[in-house]
Amino acid sequence: MNKKIGFIGAGNVTKTVISGLVEHFEGINQQIYITNRSRMKGEELRDLYKVHLLDSNEDLAQICDIIFLSVKPDIYPKVLPAIQPYINDEKLLISVAAGTQIEDVQQYFNEPKKIIRIMPNIAVTVSEGMIAMCCSPQITRLDLDIAMALLKSIGRVDLVDEYMLDAVTCVSGCSPAFIALFIEAMADASVLQGMPREKAYQYAAQTLIGTGKLILEKNIHPGPLKDLVTSPGGATIEGIYVLERKGFRSIVMEAMEACDKKLKAMARK
Template sequence: MEKKIGFIGCGNMGKAILGGLIASGQVLPGQIWVYTPSPDKVAALHDQFGINAAESAQEVAQIADIIFAAVKPGIMIKVLSEITSSLNKDSLVVSIAAGVTLDQLARALGHDRKIIRAMPNTPALVNAGMTSVTPNALVTPEDTADVLNIFRCFGEAEVIAEPMIHPVVGVSGSSPAYVFMFIEAMADAAVLGGMPRAQAYKFAAQAVMGSAKMVLETGEHPGALKDMVCSPGGTTIEAVRVLEEKGFRAAVIEAMTKCMEKSENSANPDDFRRTSGRHFGAVTSGFLCFVKRQICRFQPLTIVTHLWVQRRNPHTNP
């Protein structure tokens, strides 16, 4: 890629994009300009990656072909309003701020600007992110392809229509939080069974990662993959029975529905000033509160009791 890339703001997610882009070899460090309000942080990024340290957001806007706006949602509109006069005619602005709509971005930048709204998730920090990419009508297919390729440097990316942003929040943006809860609950059960905690986390996390990889790589329906593990009369089907009895699926669906509703309500333009700075945290924390109430009903350690009885019989199928 021969285009110049700019970053305005470079927190954890911005740094994940920057690092993935450089590691991919798609662009050279000399093609990248970064500005943050902290000169020390920009200097550290220059020392680490060899990028160009910009002295202002306006400098980035003047130089770069693709500008990643990676500041907090609460100040995104203000920052973009300050750079709009510095942008070139064909500049492409990519916002990664949760809850800031294309219309709100266009009102700040101008309705004649090429804008993409993107939503990466936190696994991007370990090169396993999932990013939704939503271009406005002025963005060309070539521009969209360039941005998709950038996000695919540290995971996967798909084009999503803006009305689907709220399901994206539920199934991708916030979902790492509840996957972490699931891993934690499994590890707690293993600790109850006598396994050291560090080892329990490793086994649980690896099982989740491997299971996800099977879904992605085999193309099999998740239900079919579940059935492959459940031997007749075995320990796994007993655990599945308890999860079904305690309403595991229903709780996940209901919790994600509440998450999506919270996302949609928080994105209401009338409420934007009040909610934008807290949007992503509110979505995730609202989900967590709901799940914590639901998880108490599951009594997940009941599963361990069943499995503990089963393991006393060495001839029991897994």
């Protein structure tokens, strides 16, 4: 893969993606070009990963084959008209902005372009992200393979239809906050039982990672997994009984439904 990869905006997402790419593909830093509004932030990233820092988004759009639009959604109206003349039918745009649809990006161009929209979650910073990806009809199998190969360096990549992105945002974008709350609550309970706090976080977080891996890597359904740890008349079923009595599942479902409603209301504004 000898394509030139550009990042407009050198913020958190760009830093994470570049860090994953540099770790997984030796020498790829030579193919990476970045821009940023404030020069200093761009220089920091340039020096950290030995990538090329350019002076303008227009230069980047001219040089690069794959262009990550890695600025906040309200900056798109500034960036896209400026780079529009340099985006030919071969260039691949990867849009990262939350809530910005593929057709919102297409409207800046006279003809439909190759656009991939991605929704990464916070865990990409430790290369364990969940990344949903959807494509404009102009994307070829080869474009898709290239984008997937790049993004796999920061997590698990899944191709979805764009209508599913609100559900994706709830289950992988918002839910790290819910899961953090769950870990904190479990750790508080362990502290109550006499465990030092740092140890309690370690046990709770690692148990969560391990349970996730069991489901993904061993392909175990969550129901039978629960049954495996729940011996008759034992301690686990006592805990499950309390969770069910207090409506644990419906609380989680209602929380996700509230997120979904809010996302849809924000999109309508």
